Amino acid sequence: MNEITEAEFLKSYDVTKYERPSVTCDMVIFTVINEEEANYRKLPKKVLRVLLINRKAHPYKGKWALPGGFVNMDESLDEAAKRELKEETNIENIYMEQLYTYGDVYRDPRTRVISCSYMSLIDSTLFDVKAGDDAKDAQWFDVSDKLFEQQKSITNDGYILTKLYKLILKGNESELNAVIKVTIIAKGKNIAINREVLESNGIAFDHALIIHYGLERLRTKIEYTDIAFSLMPEKFTLTEFQQVYEVILDTELLKANFRRKISEMVIETNQYKADAGHRPSKLYRFNPNWEEIER
Amino acid sequence: MNEITEAEFLKSYDVTKYERPSVTCDMVIFTVINEEEANYRKLPKKVLRVLLINRKAHPYKGKWALPGGFVNMDESLDEAAKRELKEETNIENIYMEQLYTYGDVYRDPRTRVISCSYMSLIDSTLFDVKAGDDAKDAQWFDVSDKLFEQQKSITNDGYILTKLYKLILKGNESELNAVIKVTIIAKGKNIAINREVLESNGIAFDHALIIHYGLERLRTKIEYTDIAFSLMPEKFTLTEFQQVYEVILDTELLKANFRRKISEMVIETNQYKADAGHRPSKLYRFNPNWEEIER
DNA sequence: ATAATAGTGTCTTTCAGACAGTATAGT
C-alpha cells in the first residue's frame, strides 16, 4: 500500500468537495437601565433591555433581528462575536459567552445558515443607550418573558411536559411578541427537549427563541456566578444591585436576605449616594477576591 | 453607537460571495459499566467510559477521536448528531444534548472546520460495549479527569484564576492523556473564560477539550436533573444508582443521604436482586412523575 | 413632621452532612 504522509495529504486536500453551510454569529446583548421616575423621592425602576436591529432588506424586511453576521474565514467564533459587538455598540472588553448553536435546515429562507448565538452583558452607563432611539435601525427593547401555561401528562413509558412562554419586547413605537413552546418528552430512556417558536410578531428568523434562551441562561447563571456585575457601573448601591436581580429573575427579594447572600461578593467603599430625598446609601464595588464555588 | 450602513447590510446578505467553513458534529458518548470483580461477595465497581474512534486517515492518523462527521445540507444539527450516534453505536432514541461549538480557525489542519459537540448517555446493557474491543476502530475508554493545580492571583482591577486538569483515557492497550488549562480572567467588567489543550497524547484535534467539557456538563447536570437514568437499565438497585453518581462525581456519598435526596425520583418495585452473597436489594425504576424544579 | 429608602437582628424552616444502628442473604 502506498501510504502518504500527513503533510502530503493536507496539500492535496480538496476543500471544495462538499457543499457547506453558512455560519453566522448572533448576539443577545442585555443591559439594565433606569426608567424615568416622576416622584423625586422614589427610586427609579429598572428594566431589562435587549438590542435589536431593524432589517432593511429581505428576508424579514422591516422586522427586528438580533445583531450579528457571517463568520469570516480568518476569525474564530469568539472573535466574530467580539467584532459584531464592537460594530453594533462600539464596546469592547465586556462579558460574553456562547449560548447555543441553531442549525435547523430552513431557519433562514435564503440558504442553509447555522447560527452560533452569544450573550453579552453591558453596563448601560458605559454608553448612551438612547442613541439608537428613533428613526434609526438599532433600538433597545424592554424584555419580558413569562411562562403562561404548563402541562404535564404521564404516558405509559414516561411523560410529556409542555411549557408555553410569552416573550414581549417593547420598543419606542412598536411592541413585538412571540410565543415559545418548550416540550420535554421523556419516553423510556429518551429524554428530549424541543424548543420552537409558535408565533412571532415583528421578530425575524428564530430570534425569539434565541432571546428566550439567553434570558433563561442569564436567570440561572445570575444565581451562582458573579456575572451580574457586568450589568453594574463601577460603584453602586446594594439596592440598585438588588433591583438588577429582581428585574432579571422577575421576583421581589427580601432586602435582608439578599444582602446576606451577596455580602461576600462586594466591598464597601466610603462613598455615599446622596440627594435622593431620603437616607443616603453606601456605595459598593465588586470584590475580585470572591470565591466561586468549585462545581 | 455605531450604525451599520445599508451598503454593509446588503453586502452581508449576498451569501454566495463568501467562502464558507465546514461544519461537523462530534459526539461525546458516555456510558457506565461494571468492572470485573474476583470476590463473589463484593459488588463490582463501576467505571465511566467514553467512545473513541481510531483514525484511519490523515490528519491525526492513528490517533483517537470522537465519533462524528460532516453535517449534510439537508439535515439539522440535531439530526446529524442522531445519525452519527446511530452509525457508531447502532443505538437510537437515547439522551442527547448539545454541548458547545468549537470554532478556532486552525483547530483542523485540513480546512476551516467548525464543530458542534453533543453529549449522549447510554445504558451499557443496551448493547455489547465490548463489541469494538480489539483490532477494531471503535473502543471504549475509561475516563478520569482531575483538577491537579489551581491558582488565583488578584490583579489591580480583577483576578486571574488558572485551573489545570489532567484527562486520562484508559483503553485496552493504550492510555491516552491530555492536560487542559482553564483560565478565568476578570479584568474590570470583563470576565472571560478560556479553555485550551496544553498537551495531548494520542487524542486527535481539540477533542480532549470537548471530552473535558462534556464531563463538566454531566457533573453539573446530574445534580439537579434526572439525566442519570439514561445511564441505568430499566430496573436497578439504589446502590447501583449511587455508584453511578459516585463514579461521575468522583466522590464517595453517604448512603442514607443519597437515598433521601433521590427518593422522589424513583419508584419501588416488588422485585429483588439476589444471589449476591449477601442481603438482596430491592429493585427500583424511574418515577416519570418526578417534578423538576422550575428554574 | 413626613415620606421614602437604608440598614440590622433574629426566629423559623429546610436541607445537607455525619454517623450510628439494625436487618438479611450466602457460604
Place this chain on the structure above:
DNA sequence: ACTATACTGTCTGAAAGACACTATTAT
C-alpha cells in the same frame, strides 16, 4: 458464625425564608 451489603433513624450545623425593628436624609 461470618462477611458483605441493605436499609433506617436521628443529631447537627449551615443556609434560605420571613419579618420586625431602627436609622437617616431632603423637603
